[in-house]
Amino acid sequence: MGEKILMKGNEAIAEAAIKAGCRYFFGYPITPQNALPEYMSRRLPEVGGVFLQAESEVAASNMVYGAAGAGARVLTSSSSPGISLKMEGISYIAGAELPAVIVNMMRGGPGLGGIQPSQSDYFQATKGGGHGDYRLVVLAPSSVQEAVDLTMEAFEIADRYRNPVMIVGDGIIGQMMEPVEFKKEIDPADLPKKDWATDGAKGREKNVINSLFLDPRELEKHNLKLKAKYDKMKEKEVRYETYKMDDAELVIVAYGTTARIALSAIELAREKGIKVGLIRPISLFPFPEKIIAEAAGKVNSFLVVEMSAGQMVEDVRLAVNGKKEVYFYGRTGGMVPSPEEIVEEIVKIGGAIK
Amino acid sequence: MKLVAGYPDSLTEKPFHYCPGCTHGIIHRLVAEVIDELGIREETIGVAPVGCSVLAYEYFDVDMFEASHGRAPAVATGVKRVHPDKIVFTYQGDGDLASIGTAEIIHAANRGEKITTIFVNNAIYGMTGGQMAPTTLVGQKTTTSPFGRDTNTAGHPIKISEMLSVLDGSAYIARVSVHDPKHIRQAKKAIKKAFQVQIEGKGFALVEVLSACPTNWGMAPVEAVKWLADNMVPTYPLGEFKEVE
Amino acid sequence: MEQVKRVVFDEERCKGCELCTTVCPKNIVKMADRINSHGYHPAEVAAQEECISCGLCAMICPDVVIRVYRPE
Known part of the structure; x- marks a missing residue:
């Protein structure tokens, strides 16, 4: 470590996720972020991880929900139209308070739009995007090195708050090459155990990963708990x-x-x-x-x-x-x-x- | 006195919210009994669907997920890939699995995802109040097929077990029913096999269970199980469609 | 012989669906006249001495109401 290597933004983010202890990637191809899943499909098997190309973005985001609930650090990436499809899973991930990292290499919209760089998913990323009263921590790197650092940090923030974190970039950030340095490397085995995760109820009460609260009083309580978390983020996680x-x-x-x-x-x-x-x-x-x-x-x-x-x-x-x-x-x-x-x-x- | 029929350890004490005579309860009990008998309660992670059995996570005394509508196989995939040594099952109804979740179930089966799916087919949407399902029988009246399901406009009952059995990734596919004790016994056998297939790492396993919905069929429970035997079984033939050695 | 029940109903769980009454080979599972706290007539077996502990009533019960015992 400490060595500088020349990398494309998309690949650098992928490597940063691995260095952050992420061993699971679920995604679906879409331009302009394909280099990221392609990199993961080569690298993850080398480190004992799982790369899975899902049948759709909807499925991919729900696989992320499953893997995150099972206690793993997990990544998915996409670009604007694909992120819209992932919103179902993202809302459930936020509702069930699971940590996960989502990369959106934004392209022009609405609809199928185009494939060139854009920042037109700001509202979607910062104001919810999916249904319900929730927030993502949204981080916007402006260089490949910053994309690396923020990706590694994103996993920490996600775990700290049990909340999804989104990295937003665009085709320029994703495809340009810059020298980068990976400042640390985390072995997933060293990460603290998540006592809320589902890994079989051995010698303990069962764990349930859920976002359903049929009693409105309970759901309001849940929403207020989430809001307190977002308020804490506003206090502690502002970066500029x-x-x-x-x-x-x-x-x-x-x-x-x-x-x-x-x-x-x-x-x-x-x-x-x-x-x-x-x-x-x-x-x-x-x-x-x-x-x-x-x-x-x-x-x-x-x-x-x-x-x-x-x-x-x-x-x-x-x-x-x-x-x-x-x-x-x-x-x-x-x-x-x-x-x-x-x-x-x-x-x-x-x-x-x- | 020896206990012949008791209360499975893998069920919580919580009474089911299901309508009187709804056979979801039988299927829940069979799954729990199988988990008990295989000694895998502490190794099992279940995924509940959206639909009548949305609260299944409150009934099974194992680690559970509540998934979004139709995505239980995707959620189960995520879990199983993280914990390949654990036993992961989904419990899904026909709206969940055979309508909104067709992509997820087909691809989970096709990938040979080592999970077990309990697919409850009662030919109707229960939770939302009796609308037509993809599995609704031809001519069957529901709140959205008030003149009976017309194949010209609403297509045909979807045959999930037949469809999934042709995929190379599926290892065990069976259709069973719970309308009488003899069939309940067969259903349990199939469910047990579907978990064993996963334990042995053979691939994807699914048991389609024909189930009665007295409330939305507009019948008394005793009448409903008879209707199931007389009408659903001829449309959905019972048996093992696939078993990989 | 001591009076020990072969078949026991958790009446509060019973929803009165009557499925158990249709499968008993001895035809001894009946619906009670009383109602439980949910307003359902629970199933019961008065003629315990006739029960053969076959377990069919428990097998078809959708609400895990019935426990069946067999003398050893």
Whole structure:
């Protein structure tokens, strides 16, 4: 370890899962994330794990439910239309409080959409997606190294809260190659035993993995228990990065691939004398609302840049709470914004400030 | 005095919520007796479906899952792959297994997933109030086939045991009934075999159990088991469809 | 001979479906006139001395109401 190797995002995430002690993968092919299951199909048998190509995403997510309930660290990956199908299982996993990690390499939608990079599943990932009052922890890496680190962390968070965690990327994060380092390796045998898991009721009361509560009082109690968990996540699991915020007059809020592009736009804007900074949410849920609210007291305006028609911008507006103007620039359908386009927007807003 | 018929250890004390005369209770007891007799109670993990037997996880005194509608074989697959040394079974009705869950059961069988499925076929949706099932008989009246099932518009009774027995991954497939003691005895034998097949690692095993739904058939229980014998058995022939040595 | 019952009904579990009454070779399983706390007439065997401990009533009972014993 400590050695840097050049890896594709999709494969790096797969290897990171293995290094995190994950030995089970259930999935279904869909572009642009196929390199991930393909890697797992080669690697998992080498480490005594199981790769299973399911008959559908619906089945795959329910296999994840089974494996997670049986006590294992388990991964599934897909892209937007496939994630929609997995929502059945994800809602049950959240309802039954099981830990699992789901990767969504987002592509353009709605419907079959396209296969190019997109961030149009923000609502689906952060606001539920499936039915019922639940949340996923949603992590959005903007580099392959960060994808590795967050994947490993995702398994810890999932176990800590007994809650599914979603990693969201796109075809760019999934397919680009960058040098990565795996900082640790966990042997699944060393992981703490899950006393709630189903592995045969030997010398103990039986365990039940369930999300059914027919008595509304019981279901409300369950929902409040889940909410307390989500509140704790909001307290403890917020992750973000800031860049050149000290003197910023305008702040870009962007995540994942778009945040990388924003960095170039910030340099170009600063060359023109416009002081621009960046807040990059790394956890999309819990959303880094405090840092944004704080920034609202200092900067003149916000520009939210997304590869969507405007989804995260709603959370930014809630955090800013009317204190400053929040502008939006988005490209959709698989179109990727260029730094120059973003600078153009910045210049327009700069005009509006004066 | 020696106990001839008692209460299986693998059932909890909780009384079943099933309607009077519903033969789910018989099938639950048979499964529990088989688990007891094979001495696998502490090794067994069950998966309950959505439908009348949704609460099966409260009745079997083994580790249990409650699955989403039709996905029990996928859930069982996840469990079995993590614990290949444990015994995993699903308990599913006809709406669950033969309608919404057809993809999951066919592929679990085709993969030769080493699980046991108890498939309860009562030719109707019970929990939701008596709608037509894929297994509803031709001409049978239900709340969504009020003039009787018409094959022109609603197709034919689906024959799951026949379908699954042609797949190379299935190791044991049988159809049994619980309408009288003789058939109950045969049903238990088949259920036991279906668990033994799993213990021996031979592949996928399924027992389709023809079952009565007095409430939604609109019959007294005694009349319902007779109707089952007279009408369901001719449509769904009993027997072992597949047994891999 | 001491009076020991061969067939015992957990009456509170009984839902009065009557399936047990149809399979008894001795025709001694009857529905009681009384009702249990759920409002069902439970099945019973008054003529215990006629019971042959065949277990068929227990076998067809959908609610695991019946325990059957045989003298050793």
